[in-house]
Amino acid sequence: MTMDGRADAGRAGQTEERLTRLERDIALLRRSGWTGGSFAERLPRVPVRDTLPTAAVAYAYRIIVIRGDGSTTPDVAYLCLRDAAGAWGWRLIAGIDAEDERGEAAVLFAEISDPDAPAANGARLYAKDSGAGKTLIVARFPTGAVQTIATEP
Numbered sequence: 001m002t003m004d005g006r007a008d009a010g011r012a013g014q015t016e017e018r019l020t021r022l023e024r025d026i027a028l029l030r031r032s033g034w035t036g037g038s039f040a041e042r043l044p045r046v047p048v049r050d051t052l053p054t055a056a057v058a059y060a061y062r063i064i065v066i067r068g069d070g071s072t073t074p075d076v077a078y079l080c081l082r083d084a085a086g087a088w089g090w091r092l093i094a095g096i097d098a099e100d101e102r103g104e105a106a107v108l109f110a111e112i113s114d115p116d117a118p119a120a121n122g123a124r125l126y127a128k129d130s131g132a133g134k135t136l137i138v139a140r141f142p143t144g145a146v147q148t149i150a151t152e153p
Contacts (some may be wrong), residue, residue, distance in 0.1 A: 056080075056088050070105075078090040093106060109135075118142055125138075126140070130151065137150040
């Protein structure tokens, strides 16, 4: 304690201000969908839309679900990523097979052109057009070789 008590009063004011900020921050965390578990008791919601917005830096590394019709078209999840040339684009990442009444997940592929070969000890699995109107499921290896796994009948 100081002789005039001013230093102690200043410290008390700083402590009160810090406590107020801490309480405000905790309240923000409790309302946030991104903290989940102990604060919000829920996981964050992924935005659901009817159409994809134009891919841009504003959507960088974000997931958006495109709503299916509930009977013939499944919900599909996309992730906004940057390609090797620096252009932003939506990449299909997940979907549910709408015809599977059990609701079991299936991997959905959208046809793409051949991507670059992966780094050593890797492979890229993707769908592409055969050139004759059929879809191919293929793997591309670090050598650049493309191996067809299945051809649409």
